[in-house]
Amino acid sequence: MDEKRASGRYYTRGNPFQLEPFLSWAEASHLEQQVALEPFAGAKDIPQLIDAANLQCRDWAFFDIKPGAKGIVQRDTLADFPTGFDVCITNPPWLARNSATRRGLPFPEATRYDDLYKYALEQCLTHCGWVAAIIPEAFIRSGLFLQRLQDFISLVPQTEDKTNYPPDKGGRGVSVMFEDTEHPVGLALFAPHVTPDVRIWRNNRFLGGLNELRRHLPQPSGNRSIVFNDPDGNLGLIAIDNTVSASIRFCPPAELGDYPIRVHCRSITKIGVPWDVDIDMLNDRLATIREKTHDVFLTAFKGIRRDGHYRRRLDWALTRAIVDNENGVKE
Ligand SMILES: C[S@@+](CC[C@H](N)C(=O)[O-])C[C@H]1O[C@@H](n2cnc3c(N)ncnc32)[C@H](O)[C@@H]1O
Structure with missing residues (x-):
């Protein structure tokens, strides 16, 4: 090999x-x-x-x-x-x-x-x-x-x-x-x-x-008050698709239960956001971005989903841009 x-x-x-x-x-x-x-x-x-x-x-x-x-x-x-x-x-x-x-x-x-x-x-x-x-x-x-x-x-x-x-x-x-x-x-x-x-x-x-396609991405955000892999975070994120469909999503942190938040983990995380988060709104934003950009800016990895597309990963930079309150998604 x-x-x-x-x-x-x-x-x-x-x-x-x-x-x-x-x-x-x-x-x-x-x-x-x-x-x-x-x-x-x-x-x-x-x-x-x-x-x-x-x-x-x-x-x-x-x-x-x-x-x-x-x-x-x-x-x-x-x-x-x-x-x-x-x-x-x-x-x-x-x-x-x-x-x-x-x-x-x-x-x-x-x-x-x-x-x-x-x-x-x-x-x-x-x-x-x-x-x-x-x-x-x-x-x-x-x-x-x-x-x-x-x-x-x-x-x-x-x-x-x-x-x-x-x-x-x-x-x-x-x-x-x-x-x-x-x-x-x-x-x-x-x-x-x-x-x-x-x-x-x-x-x-x-x-x-x-x-x-890039025009449908939110403005990049440098907001460091949004903290990834925060064990006490108020926002959960499952950052990779499952093998079935486009399933990346934000969720209440409680849903991740006692999932151990590891510093280097890039697939499931809790995020500390210093304001009240609207999880449905964030998931809507994410869905719109995925639809309009056809996932071109999300890393694909090994394995085709059951719906015929590559599995994708949402990276921290794009996540931060989506979560950042100051950002709206441009139509
Ligand atoms: C990914 S394979 C592709 C083979 C072929 N192009 C194909 O599509 O079937 C890459 C090829 O690059 C050759 N290779 C790697 N390093 C090289 C180099 N420094 N000079 C020339 N060929 C090289 C390997 O021997 C291999 O055959």
Whole structure:
């Protein structure tokens, strides 16, 4: 497993390249006439998926530090990135810095990023105009590389498509993306030029522009009189969805009973708020935000809910903004 982690060898499964935003990107980049670069080629899954989506490029150039198939040039592309390519389609290696440290795995000195995929993506964007990359869904909340980001698609496995797994090269939509992780993933589509806004999608469904969606968030709050993990708090919060539906909610602290409030706990907490809280109103606010923003700003984590969506977490910063009395939700 560690060897697998070391090179981030989670091969792509399913076919996000059949989705509409990718088809538009392929047209705009003149993919058909291009030699496409796959700098982290693994077992060459991506060209097969492109093929299965009935798309073509003039040719491919493959590189990998540890080639998993014939016809791949062995190269450390993070240290020595291939040049002369306008189009790059890839699924770069992912490895969180803290996970590397914990496991005693090497992590490139050259980067200040907290995950290897961000460094890999930066290399792709520095050397190529058009970049399509399968990366963690959390990327859209990182605020990185937004200038040239044209579309971001949250790739949600569709249960009815599981019958098409392993990919039959013709399956509809997106089936199970990563057979061994179920990690929430997205497809980021970059252009060579600055884009006016980022279009956000969930598979083929357009959710809105990133700036437009952001307008439904409350003003950030720096109100430190709202205290998290306060054993005597007057507001309870269950900050993660259950496996069934969008169930994050505020509740009376008594409902959490003697649940031990731990300093580092990020899922269930009691919050000390120095005024009387209206729990129903807070839950209404939360529901409105979730509906209008389609959960784009809530971290997704492993596991699909029974209603077909990723489970989400509400972080402390957004919680504070919702709870803060001074804040109303902008319509
Ligand atoms: C997540 S896998 C993706 C494989 C392939 N793109 C796919 O979608 O099936 C990442 C790949 O990056 C390769 N890799 C990791 N570090 C690398 C480096 N420094 N230079 C080149 N390839 C690297 C791994 O060997 C692995 O094959």
